[in-house]
Amino acid sequence: MYRDFVSLIHKSTKRDYLARVTERDKAEVAELALQWGHDYWDGSRETGYGGYRYDGRWRKVADAMVAAYGIRPGMRILDVGSGKGFLLHDFTEACPGVEVAGIDISSYAIEHTMESVRPFVRTGSAANLDFLDDSFDLVVSINTLHNLYNYDLHSALREIERVGRGAKYLCVEAYRNEREKVNLMYWQLTCRAIHTPVEWQWIFTQAGYTGDHEFITFE
Secondary structure (H helix, E strand, C coil), rough: EECCCCCHHHHHHCCCHHHHHHCCCCCHHHHHHHCCCCCHHCHHHCCCCCCCHHHHCCHHHHHHHHHCCCCCCCCEEEEECCCHHHHHHHHHHCCCEEEEEECCCCHHHCCCCCCCCHHHHEEEECCCCCCCCCCCCCCEEECCCHHHHHHHHHHHHHCCCCCCEEEEEEEEEEEECHCCCCHHHCCCCCCCCEEEEEHHHHHHHHHHHCEEEEEEEEC
8 A cells, every 4th residue: 555654754855956966976975875874874965864863853754654553552663774763763752662673784873873762773684684573563664675686675575574464664766757767866875776656566566565655756
């Protein structure tokens, strides 16, 4: 099922697509971003987020997911690509008593995860989740899976299915026309999978992914 959780946050961000490719060598900054370190998270806007700091914006997403998926105290939530743990923290506030876990490929992000949820996160790969089958009532992955090559992408989708015993939701970047494709190519730093919504849905089916999804586009 298509869910509209992240789009409001995505659309509120202003982007200068041309500056991304004219102010500095795009290939150079992409190489820096792919190290998933300080440059990507807390360096300049050229190489990533330009300082990824908690501002509460993910609370509305957590609230919406808690309501949509009937999350209750004692349930377990996994964030695949948890970054600095902002969404996990907001889940614990949106539903006190919920158990959270997160993995991220970036050791920098894990080291700089919010203190409230740092004990519950670890460095890891989405393609090989170190959790038992049917461990979580909700598995989410936001703006992560499009950073994987196709073989790891398929493995990650199968892993999300394996560890989730309840709801599943993922959000990836997509394009619907040539303008959005160009904007995406200008803006992205780390994408490996760049597809239309129809192609993404085909990939989901091939991998056996049965959860919900959302696409963000660059209009």
